Amino acid sequence: MPVTLPNEVEVLVVGAGPAGSHLARRLAGAGRDVLLVEKRPEIGNPVRCAEAVEAEPLRGTLGDLEPGWVSQEIYGGRGVGPDGGEVRYEGEDVVGYVLNRRLFDRGLARLAAEAGARVSVRTQATAVRREGGSWAVTLHGDGGPREVRCRALAAADGVEGLVSRWAGAGGPWPLTELHSCAQARVVGLETEPRPLVEFHLGEAVAPGGYAWCFPLGGGRANVGVAVDPSRGGFEGARLYLERFLARNMPGAGVVELSAGCIPAPSKPKRLVADGFLAVGDAAGHTEPLSGGGIANAIQGAELAAEVLSASLTTGDLSAGRLEAYARRWAATVGRSLRRYARLRRLYLRLGDRDFNELLRIMNEELERWREGKRTSMVALLTRIVTRSPRLLAKLRFLL
Template structure:
């Protein structure tokens, strides 16, 4: 049996960030990941905001930034495009397209440099309480190994098994889980190769399709759908989108990624005795955009800090860990509630309504692109916007 103060299960960006900050704050930390290679396979469109990296104190590196996006192109069902580029507007949310296979390793290395011990090819298979600590059973390099910890940070992805072992409700309703499929493609011919591109409407029921450029003619091309409102799989919708979209008709896939994206807002309960859940495991995903890298890392940072303090206190109880939920609510939860309302509004729009809105936005001059300004303009165009969004922003 190995012993440690904090065991982090899952070495994605949220888990590695939690491990790094727990170690910085003086705790003994072990990180385990079931994969042989951290970061592979990716399950992500790989976009992050510059603002988010700045907030986390992370300096962008050419090793893991494949492309700087200088704008956003939003396309309605009939092909009407609204282009918002740095030339026209100030884009505080413009960001980078990452190479997740390198970025995730970079973050794990940062945790290692901070003092965390990293163990790959180590699968958590069960968990039990032992006095005031927990023992996690693992399969490590095909042999059984027990790890005893004062606190476990579950960063094991959507519908966390580890969270369930601790008695937390991590299972999600179908309406709160997007089913996603994505190709990485070569030969993509984008209209605006420096912009990230979003396609709305029946092309992706309950979600949207995206094309995120990665430099040259390479891009991530994917979509998310709600299985509650379509009979087709996300993969079938993706094939149709690729065939019909002028940018991708002649492109070739070199990688396929399929997975779930939790878009229902933060879990109500994210702590139990000796256990915190973070990242996708805690649904730390923007409900409107489906993006979860930055928000997961912000949650991971809080998890690491709270866990390290609890170790210093010698108190690993649910009561002492509850501050984590409060801090996450302040950092993420309040804004997520607004994004949930905005998502409900978007889901209520028909293709025709989306086309009308795109036409109205097409030639607009925005001083800056932010949520408040977008909503103000929407309210002028759409009575539904006033009804659903007017009081929010």
């Protein structure tokens, strides 16, 4: 049941994905009066995500994960090049998870409610207005439109969200800064996939992107394709997915299909305005090369909650004060995202021959590492210099 909407609240968070729920949880835990609204009738459903995360950053922020949040523990990865050559790492420790986003998202929203946030589903923000030092937000719920005032407004409304734009803090994503994705939940795989995340590269597989297969256990997997929409088109992802499934898993059943976009920002997006901040995909906090955004959404929400809570205490909600959140982000996770943005620019310049060569060289380096020989990024680059001047010419752009 949707909650009765208040006339006023201290903080209004729009969107109950991982970013919004974690932000609401932390703010409510700090004693703030928080309303979290979600337009869907059921949090976490439908799932438009391949659900894979690195273990360390997620556990670093959330601690132990609840039973049911993880479908499959992951022990390594496998990359397959256009010529079928592969590079594979499989260790003994858990390095990641394929989550159950339905239960994960719902669990995070429950934790927010337990911390004291009011959570209202089937409640959509449709307009925002700045008035007298606060925000007036129009919410459409079961009882029709309603205006709620808040001292601080947080956009956690995902890649398609409009709240940042309404608040004057950002425009739509340009085509060049998006991955276009299509995904299938497949069942009945004849061979149980190894507990590895698998990536397939190549112009015929996914132009400007990659195809993935993330195991879920029980002969099931999330299989998807991300393409650069300027090369594959928005329709393209679905067609490449059909082709990938037909070629690699002809006997498997598809029980769910989904499509969506992921931001791949080339530079940091504006995160704050007076009394306003953005988190998660709405803030462009996805890793631009792989498109992974779950762990970043939660890490960003953690920082945002600290800064916003302190700002509410001092009563200074100016953009200048909230900029501390953007600075802290830029100095931590944002730093590595900038590196990945440069890597994506390089990635988009590589062709099939480059991928084949790169995977071969990485394989040799991995072999040396397995034999106990020292290796490093410098060693990898040195090997590229000696093995492939053509690849080096492209990589120089990175240095």
